[in-house]
Every structure is written in C-alpha cells, then in structure tokens.
Amino acid sequence: MKLFLTIVEAFFVAAKLTxxxxxxxxxxxxxxxxxxxxxxLLLALYGVLTYIGEHRG
Incomplete structure (x- = not known):
C-alpha cells in the first residue's frame, strides 16, 4: 500500500508543479x-486494545 501511495503522491506533485x-x-x-x-488509526487501535487487555479482570 505504501509503494502505491508513494507513486501516486509523486505523480500528483509532478502534475501540480508542471x-x-x-x-x-x-x-x-x-x-x-x-x-x-x-x-x-492503527496505532490508536493498538493502544486501546493493549489498555483493555491490561485492565481486564
């Protein structure tokens, strides 16, 4: 996913600059x-799940 977004980003920047x-x-x-x-979002989800796991029981 990151490679695709990097390619799209480079294309958009080149199109804007030209x-x-x-x-x-x-x-x-x-x-x-x-x-x-x-x-x-993924880091927040990880943090919430870790918090819930540590405070369960």
Whole structure:
C-alpha cells in the first residue's frame, strides 16, 4: 500500500508543479494524509486494545 501511495503522491506533485492540475496542495498531498491517518488509526487501535487487555479482570 505504501509503494502505491508513494507513486501516486509523486505523480500528483509532478502534475501540480508542471501546471497540469490546479488543485490545492491539500488535495495534491492527499495520499500522504491518507497513509498518515491510517497509521495513526492503527496505532490508536493498538493502544486501546493493549489498555483493555491490561485492565481486564
């Protein structure tokens, strides 16, 4: 997944810098935000499950 998002990100940045698209930088960097949000979500889920496991019983 990371390789795919990296390739898409490079394509979007190149398109923005060459003027092919006129999107905002937020939209251009969307694959980066998606990857970061997914990572944060997984870390939060891991933290919650660890907390529940330690305080059970």
């Amino acid at each position: 003027g092919v698209v006129t999107w905002s930088w937020w939209a251009v960097l969307a694959p980066l935000w998606i990857y970061l949000a997914f990572t944060v």
